[in-house]
Amino acid sequence: MNEFDRLTQKRNEAKEKKKKMLLTGITICIITILVLAVMILYYQRLDARTFKLFVNDVQSQISDGFYFKNDKGETYVRAKDIANFIGWSYQNGEYGSFTEDLNSGYIQNEYEIASFVAGSNILKKYIQVTATEYTDETGQVIEPYEANSENGTLETSTLELPIISQDGQIYFPLKNLSDICNCRVNYDNEYRMYIYDQKFLVNLAQVKAAEYGYQSVSGIYENMRALGYGMMCVSNGSMYGVVNIDTGANILGLKYNDMVFAQNVKEFFVKTVTGDEETIGIINLNGNTVVQPKNYDNLQILSDSLGLYLVEKDGKYGVLNREGEVVVECEYDSIGLPEDVINDFNFSIETNKYILYDNSIVIEVDGKYGLYDIDGDLTLQPGFEGFGYVAKDDDNSERSFEDTLTIEFRDLKCSDGITRDVKAIVLKYIDGDGNIKYGLYDAESKMEIYAACDRIYGVTDKGETKYYFGVGKQSFNLKDDMVQAASEIFYSR
DSSP, rough: HHHHHHHHHHHHHHHHHHHHHHHHHHHHHHHHHHHHHHHHHHHHHHHSOOEEEEEEEEEEEOOSSSSEEOTTTTTEEHHHHHHHHOOOOESOOOOOOOOOOOTTEEESSSSEEEEETTTTTTTEEOOOOOOOOOOOTTEEEEOBBOSSSOOTOEEEHHHHHHHHETTOOOOEEEEGGHHHOEEEEEEEETTEEEEEHHHHHHHHHHHHHHHHSSEEOBBBBHGGGGGTTTTTEESSSSSSEEETTTOOOEEEEESSSSSEETTTTTEEEEEETTTTTTEEEEETSOOOHHHHHHSSSSSEEEEETEEEEEEEEEEEEEETTTTTTTEEEEEEESSSSHHHHHHHOOTTOOOOSSEEETTTEEEEEEEEEEETTTOOOOEEEEEESEBBBBBOOOTTTTTOOOOOOEEEEEEOOTSSSOOEEEEEEEEEOOTTTSEEEEEEETTTTTEEEEEEEEEEEEEEEETEEEEEETTTTTTTTTTTTTHHHHHHHOOOO
16 A cells, blocks of 8 residues: 555545534534533423412412322312411401401401401301502502491401311412402413402403403492402593403493492402482392392392392382392391490390391391291381390399390200290280290290290309399299299280
8 A cells, every 4th residue: 555545545545434423513512502401391291290370470489298189189278378478467366356366367457357267168248448549659649548338347258168277277269269359360281370359350450441441440339359350340530341451351331320349259249320210239240130229229148148139219128138138128227236225235246136036037127026037027016126135134233134146056945845946036025014024035946935924134154144033022943934934924925
């Protein structure tokens, strides 16, 4: 082999070496790219399967135990964390209880208080509008909202799922977060949770209302709570309607002179004015009429749990049910217990002054009281002075006698010879001689079980309350002596 051939061979070998090196480099690059792609896909998949919480579209850091699913697949979130994320304060113990009970609590913002007990699906809300104004993220001052209700007004609602306690912490059902704290929740998959708080929704509503061509959003606080359900009350200055906040689609046309959203029943109370005539009705979140607008002066919830509404027309009052049917004709001077009874028996804000035992509606005409049942039957003619016995001190300076409005007995043998459970209401009336007397009305059997007492009172000893009735100077144990006494001094009116 000559010199030329050797040079040619060396050049070819060098070219081959470079070629192999290039192929090796390309192969390494391809493998590296493939490895990186696999790693990216892996971490993307891992990230996609890692739970993340976004509050107002900003990711929030969560601690262990923030959420969990129960055995039915329902998601629960820790109450204290939620309150912190959305700007509410959290306190142990039911509102007004002044305890540190870990199995109950309440959350509070500048507009309202939501109180709850673990194991219960009953939520109590108290209107407490204290905010004057606040500034949004752009620095713009937002005008204060006014409540339709007076401060302290109680609303009771039934949640779809109960609030629970786990490991010493209260947890809210995620699907009821709008009901509890007026948030809007998007939880399309189990790894991404989006929560939008009340202030965020108010700011969004202001923008959306202008975008959809409306002059403003309703300034009534109760209406602001509809935002948590994707609805906003809008106005052109004189008329109100409801639109979907996401799409602008009309839910209630812009044709009402006034409206108020009742969150506990998820209904809009609407008012229209035609000439000198005002009509009031109720429409639900789907735009379906609950109570057809009628010529009433006012309409409010009498009992959310029973689906009853108090109506007023020309100074007279009546009751409607959720189907719009008349339960009590609008012809009574008042519905509910008189103020002196409410004061004498220290009714709390949570006590329904309109209905006793959830089945006896109090009516009054010309200063005389009677009862309707919730089916619309007049069960006690309005001929009574009122309800309840208020004990007098008399010669007993320690006043062992206790005021008595209602009395419950189990397995009581009544004056008609029948043994039954009794839910009694103390009646006050004037007899034929002009004397004040007291009797009992059984809300279960819907009958008076006896009357003609001078007093009906309770005495509590060592935590046990016993009830007595008295005629003249004689007193009898209400349960033990009822049958004997009935044959001697009582009668059915």
